[in-house]
Structures are given as structure tokens and as C-alpha cells.
Amino acid sequence: MFSGAQISLYPMTDDFVGVILGALGALDPYRDRLRIETDDISTLLVGTPDVLFAAMRDLFVAAAASGKHCVLHATISRGCPGEPDDPICETPELTGPMxxxxxxxxQALAAVASAPVSGQRAxxxxSLYTLGIDLHMDEIYGCIDFLKASGVFDTSKNFCTKLRGDAAAVFATVGEALLRFGPPAGHVTIDLTVSANSPTSL
Amino acid sequence: MFSGAQISLYPMTDDFVGVILGALGALDPYRDRLRIETDDISTLLVGTPDVLFAAMRDLFVAAAASGKHCVLHATISRGCPGEPDDPICETPELTGPMxxxxxxxxQALAAVASAPVSGQRAxxxxSLYTLGIDLHMDEIYGCIDFLKASGVFDTSKNFCTKLRGDAAAVFATVGEALLRFGPPAGHVTIDLTVSANSPTSL
Incomplete structure (x- = not known):
């Protein structure tokens, strides 16, 4: 198994570099369980889904605490056949039968119910993509059922589902979508955008 | 066929609202060929891939002309089985046999070679996802071959491919990836990030 994300943080302020650098310390508790590589577009995090989503959550919450409009985008993947197995990604949830x-x-609802509270609205x-299987829409519709019961469901949009609530519940919900839908050893990806402090937010 | 994108523009400046509003006029030439809906996270554009990519290119180039670090993100989709056919999306390239x-x-290389020049570096x-087919990696590897010959290939990264060059060639290349790979009537999606004026750009 190989799992990880290409993440980018967009603080909409002249001091975007300061906000990003100020938030990076939030990754420190996870550095021994993640492989991290940065270039001019995104930062690669490689690790198990639980560590990935906790690290993204804490980074996002730290940046949003600046009070500036901040967006985090992540291209998340597990089980891509083109990536080598990596011991840092081993997790029992992604082995065995479906x-x-x-x-x-x-299981997904129970995990979201036990998520902590961050105090940051998001x-x-x-979008969830389950690849290499014929009946991919069955898994996607199953995931949408879960989302509607998650407590942070906002609305269905073309091409994606919108969530709203405490940032910790939002990240936990998306993490469960990655972990529980599609075959355990299958190729599943997510295109995720999380926003805080938008002037047009409802 | 239903095709479109959820797009977001992130100008990294205190005046992000001004940069976005100043760039929106770039969509005017396309408004009769697109359905457009906006909320606090993204703007939906529904239309054929050629119109979509031209509109995204012109919007991005207009925002980048501010000189500020700007990022455009798009969640792009064609042929999703959950979306209804829409006459505004009809195009001969997405019918018939593969x-x-x-x-x-x-065909893809010829289309990129005939792209205009924008004068804006990007x-x-x-990431390209071809859904609902068993051999999705064959299409993805075929697309990567095309990208390596496109003139804007930069590097392969985990989970995605990086491009660099004139913004018009970059958008044309990603548009061809959406149009030519995966079955014509199939479900194909793209997770796209385009960046200009980054202080850490090479």
C-alpha cells in the first residue's frame, strides 16, 4: 500500500508566506510518521490515512487561526498501482476482504462521532474516485449516504459534495470516505478543498 | 454528456476580492456557451471541454496579470453517470468509438501545437482519473506519454504530473488530456492546480 497527499495552503493575504511558515509547526507531532517533500506547487505527505488527515487538520486549523481567509487543497491517494508499497503506509484497515x-x-459514522473538536469552523x-472497478458509482453513492448522516453534510453539488462544520469533524469525515469506500487494497483518490474565514461564507 | 468544472481562484493578497472581481470580465466572451453558478467555495462552469479550458485559461491569465501570486484550482469532469445529459455540453469528440x-x-499533440501564446508563465x-473501466492505468500511462512530448512537461510527482510553460500551452495540454484519454462517452475527471508568480517558483 502507498498512501498520501499533495497538499497546498492558500492564505489570501499579502503575508501568505508568514501565515504558511507560522502554521508549519503544526506538522511537528507527525513528522516521524510522515515522509514530507515540498516544491513550488505543493507538499507531499506520505503516511497512513489517519496520520495524514490529523496532520492536514492541524495545519489547516493553525493557518485559519490567523483570521485570514485560508484554503487548503489536497490531492489524496491510496493504493495507486503505479506507486511502490511503503512500510510507512501500512495499516490494517487497508488489507483483507471488503x-x-x-x-x-x-464504522465510518462511529469514527466521525469520536472525532475531537477543533473550535474552527470550516x-x-x-470528490471521491474509486478506480479500476466496474461499479464505481455504487461505492460513491454508498459514501454519499454516509456523508448525509455524518453531521457535517451541507449540500450535493455537481462533481462533489459540500461539507460544513467544525474542521476536525470535516477532516474526520473525509478521512473515513478515503478509508472505507472502494476495495481495501484498491486505488481510491480524493480531490479536497477546505476553506475558513471566507468573506462570502454563509 | 455532461462536462464542466468547479473552479476556484486564490490570489495571495489582501486585495484578493479585487483581483478576482477584476479578472471575471475574462469570462464574458464565453458566457453564452457556459452555465455558471457561484458559491463560497467554487464556481461551476458547465460546457464543452474546449470552451471550459479557454475560459479557465483567460480567467487565470487575467488574475495573474495582477502580478500577485495566484493559483487556480479546478475539479473537472466529463461523462459522470450521475449527471444528466446537457445540450450545452454536446461535442463530436466525446461520441463514437474509442x-x-x-x-x-x-491528435492531442497536434492540438497543443496549435495553441495560442498567452505571454504568462505558469x-x-x-491528476487524470478514468473511472468505471478495468484497465484505467493503460489510459493514464498513455496520457503520460503524450504529456512527456507536449512541450510543457516538467516532472512526474507522486499522484500527479507537473507542467511548466506558457499558460495557454499548459491549459491546452490539460484540455487534451481530458478529451482524448478514457472512452469518449466514459467518466473522466481531472484535479488541476495552476500557479503563477510564486515566490518559490523555479
């Missing part, structure tokens, strides 16, 4: 869809929805939208 | 991969690469990265 449980029935109904059981996976229950709006988000994401 | 041509051999080699022929599609030649760096970009994107």
Missing part, C-alpha cells in the same frame, strides 16, 4: 457497504457506513467540498 | 491510443496521442500539476 466488508458489506452497510457495515462500512456504520466549509469543504470533495 | 480510437487507438497512438492515434489519440497524435506552473501546473494535475
Amino acid at each position: 466488508a458489506p457497504l452497510a457495515a462500512r457506513k456504520v 466549509a469543504a467540498q470533495f | 480510437a487507438p491510443l497512438a492515434a489519440r496521442k497524435v 506552473a501546473a500539476q494535475f
Whole structure:
């Protein structure tokens, strides 16, 4: 298994470099469980989904604490056949047979219910792609059922689903979508955008 | 067929609203061929891929002309089984049988070679997802071959491919990736990030 994300942080302020540098310390508790590489477009995080989503959450919350309008975008992937297995990505959830869809929805809801509270409001939208299988829409519709019961569902949009709520619940919900939908060893990707402090936010 | 994109523009400046509003006029020439809806996270553009990519290019170039570090992100989709057919999306390229991969690469390269020049440098990265087919990696590797010959290929990264060059050639290249890879009537999506004026750009 190989899992990770290309993440970018966009603070809409003249001091965007300062906001980004000020937030990077939020990654420190995770550095021994992540491989991290940065270039001029994004930062690669390689690790298990639970560590990935906790690290993205803490980075986003730290940047949003600046009070500036901040957006985090992540291109997230697990199980891509073109990537080598990596020991840093080993996790029991992504091995073994695929449980029935109904059981996976229950597991996902239980995980979201136990998420911490960050105190930071966020709006988000994401698309889930389950690749290399014929019936990919069954998994996507199953995931949408879970999202509607997650407590942070906002609305369905063309090409994506929109969430709104505490940032920790939002990141936990998207993390469960990655972990529980599509075959455990399959290729699943997410295109995620999370926003805070937007002047046009509802 | 239903095709379109959820796009967001991120100018990294205190005057991000001014940069966005100042760039929106670039969409005017396309408004009769696009359906446009905006909320606090993104703007939906529905239309054929050629119109979509020309509109995104002109919007991005107009924002980047501010001289500020600007990023455009787009979640692009065609042929999603969950979306209704829409007459505004009808295009001959997305009907009929799938041509051999080699022929599609030649068509894509010819289209990129005839792209205009914008005068705006851009760096970009994107992921192509061909859904609902077993051999999705064949199409993705075929697309990567095309990208390496496109003139704007920069490097392969985990989960995505990075491009660099004139913004018009970059958008044309990603547009050809959407149009030519995956079955004509199939579900294909792209997660695209384009950046200009980054202080850490090479």
C-alpha cells in the first residue's frame, strides 16, 4: 500500500508566506510518521490515512487561526498501482476482504462521532474516485449516504459534495470516505478543498 | 454528456476580492456557451471541454496579470453517470468509438501545437482519473506519454504530473488530456492546480 497527499495552503493575504511558515509547526507531532517533500506547487505527505488527515487538520486549523481567509487543497491517494508499497503506509484497515457497504457506513459514522473538536469552523467540498472497478458509482453513492448522516453534510453539488462544520469533524469525515469506500487494497483518490474565514461564507 | 468544472481562484493578497472581481470580465466572451453558478467555495462552469479550458485559461491569465501570486484550482469532469445529459455540453469528440491510443496521442499533440501564446508563465500539476473501466492505468500511462512530448512537461510527482510553460500551452495540454484519454462517452475527471508568480517558483 502507498498512501498520501499533495497538499497546498492558500492564505489570501499579502503575508501568505508568514501565515504558511507560522502554521508549519503544526506538522511537528507527525513528522516521524510522515515522509514530507515540498516544491513550488505543493507538499507531499506520505503516511497512513489517519496520520495524514490529523496532520492536514492541524495545519489547516493553525493557518485559519490567523483570521485570514485560508484554503487548503489536497490531492489524496491510496493504493495507486503505479506507486511502490511503503512500510510507512501500512495499516490494517487497508488489507483483507471488503466488508458489506452497510457495515462500512456504520464504522465510518462511529469514527466521525469520536472525532475531537477543533473550535474552527470550516466549509469543504470533495470528490471521491474509486478506480479500476466496474461499479464505481455504487461505492460513491454508498459514501454519499454516509456523508448525509455524518453531521457535517451541507449540500450535493455537481462533481462533489459540500461539507460544513467544525474542521476536525470535516477532516474526520473525509478521512473515513478515503478509508472505507472502494476495495481495501484498491486505488481510491480524493480531490479536497477546505476553506475558513471566507468573506462570502454563509 | 455532461462536462464542466468547479473552479476556484486564490490570489495571495489582501486585495484578493479585487483581483478576482477584476479578472471575471475574462469570462464574458464565453458566457453564452457556459452555465455558471457561484458559491463560497467554487464556481461551476458547465460546457464543452474546449470552451471550459479557454475560459479557465483567460480567467487565470487575467488574475495573474495582477502580478500577485495566484493559483487556480479546478475539479473537472466529463461523462459522470450521475449527471444528466446537457445540450450545452454536446461535442463530436466525446461520441463514437474509442480510437487507438497512438492515434489519440497524435491528435492531442497536434492540438497543443496549435495553441495560442498567452505571454504568462505558469506552473501546473494535475491528476487524470478514468473511472468505471478495468484497465484505467493503460489510459493514464498513455496520457503520460503524450504529456512527456507536449512541450510543457516538467516532472512526474507522486499522484500527479507537473507542467511548466506558457499558460495557454499548459491549459491546452490539460484540455487534451481530458478529451482524448478514457472512452469518449466514459467518466473522466481531472484535479488541476495552476500557479503563477510564486515566490518559490523555479
